[in-house]
Amino acid sequence: MTTLHDRLVALYRAGHRRKVTGLRDDVDWMPEGQPRRAAVLVAITDRPLTSEDPSSPGPGILFIQRPTKMRRHPGQVAFPGGGIDAGETPVQAALREAEEEIALPPSRVCVIGESDRYRTGSGFDITPVIATVPPDLPLVASPAEVDSWFEAPLSFLLAPENVNKTTAKLMGRQRHVLEMQFGDYRIWGVTAAILDNLRRRLLRGAPL
Template identity: 45%
Template sequence: MHPYPLGETSDLYSADAFQMRVQQRMDVLRAVVGGDHLLNPEFSYCAEHPHKLRDAAVLILAVNRGPDARIVLTQRTAHLRAHAGQVALPGGKIDEEDIDPVAAALREAHEEVGLDPALVTPIGELGSYLTGSGYRVVPVLATAPAEIALQPNPAEVEHVFEVPLSFLMNPANHLTQSREIAGKKRFFYAMPYEDHYIWGVTAGILRCLYNTVYA
């Protein structure tokens, strides 16, 4: 059972506590590989994607909001070719000019929501998350002060919002759901929050964060 029921907070979820817990687990963070296969053991990345998985990075940003930090999420615009209208962590493909996943995640966050990289304190990386759509995603963990100003880029992001870390790290909010995708029944995590439906890869990555840092 989660030690703090929904709606109850403690310093466990502050930005400083988040940073400390990540740093304490640095030696195991990248050792655990997550992915869609965790709920779908029969899934074969080699069969679905015979070519090399594409590298990407996303930013799990804990904004300092007192005892309960907030995680920045976006809702993608409806006209995008991939994952249109879905909730996502800021991020995208790692380009050749990106020196590492941290650089890629910060660049993408700046492009998508105007996040000033100078205000971000990177603290570590989770192990890669393998997606059914053919990506190897590195989640970059970081903190930022309350003064950050975010402005969604209308070409990519319809809406940017924040979710309490305590909500996302409460396993009672981690629903297991399923739907037919490409003719196959696939299971996935979902974390509905207010009028936002957080699911799929984004929820899967956040579940990996819980398993590695808060479980």
């Protein structure tokens, strides 16, 4: 039987071999100067795609909510991640940050690969790292960096009908952004755009 990890590996390899148009990127909004390299971990919980148990939650993606008192992106929902230190690869940085922020052991992460970089209007050049992790790990949010963590269903996140377009004032300018509302959590901006790129890259509009 094909596992979720195997299915994602196949989709990743096929999706990154083909040309995909319309991927989102804020490179035109980036400030002048050298961007700050960063990496985020798109950690997908390795649950079966289908189950005879109707109450089974299925696979999901782990997110953090940043403290409201942070100088950068206060209160926002994001993937675990942060800046790439000197000598680090994006994968190493994403794993290190995830361990620091939610105590996710790197040894429990099965990396699939890096995806399309996303340049932001705040001067970051972000590499998403796609991986699977065991479900129901005893994760703990670091209070200095994270208010809370949560998991949202993969089926919800990759469904185009759950994505809304709205406007927001960013860096002093009005901009069009994507957003999804999952319960009390608003997933928007760069995080929603990276998810949209992954959907375009992996699924070509087809179901998982």
